[in-house]
Amino acid sequence: MQAALDTWPDWELPLTARPEVVARVPGGRTNRSYQLRAPGLRFDLLLRLNNPRAEQLGIRRESEAVILETVASAGLSRGACYWSPAHDFTVFRHVNARTWSARDFQSETQRRRLLEALGVVHQLRPDTPRRRYTDYLDHYWRQLEAAGALEASLKKQWADFRPALREFDESDWVPVLTHHDLIPENILENEDRLYLIDWEYAAVGHPDIDRWCLDPTLVRHPFIPELARWTNDLWERVLALHARS
Known part of the structure; x- marks a missing residue:
């Protein structure tokens, strides 16, 4: 510092x-x-x-x-x-x-404000690559594999999951700017507006990821809950792996 x-x-x-x-x-x-x-x-x-x-x-x-x-x-x-x-x-x-709290996510008024803000975000067009979720999760997986940090049961689940992940990447959904880490702590509010902060995991990706963060019942694509669970789990494992190194 x-x-x-x-x-x-x-x-x-x-x-x-x-x-x-x-x-x-x-x-x-x-x-x-x-x-x-x-x-x-x-x-x-x-x-x-x-x-x-x-x-x-x-x-x-x-x-x-x-x-x-x-x-x-x-x-x-x-x-x-x-x-x-x-x-x-x-x-x-x-x-x-x-800073927002979980209570804001439960408020109909606040949820409506956030969804309106997301509607604007999803119309933006930054000059950055589209996220291929297969490549993104493969990057996590290779680190854990190299460190010997994968149990046999997880390897079996991954072998079943990865073909569906590739199919999802290759399907015809429309990519938009997606935050990918839309937790209450990343939303600030003052008397003027909402600020969405911490865009380091953002990419042009699937908008249902942001909806899943707010409320899984808002998700339209059936694959998103599984994708979100795998992303969060592998991220936690990679974070823990490097915290020990």
């Missing part, structure tokens, strides 16, 4: 002195974030220290930057103020807002 703060003259912001840490921002299992007091600015900043295992977790920072700019331009997220050249940290404007 201190090394990141030392680069503040490169941030191309009208700062008059080195930013100071106010507090660590709670939540987040992939990265660590800190609220900064920013001398010379009328607002605070947020410093996100990006997980050094981004590639292993299936995160492409270059794609995230393009998607974030696209969504921020539509007024649905905060844009990045600065990306470090190595993409090891990112600086954002700090948003004074309330």
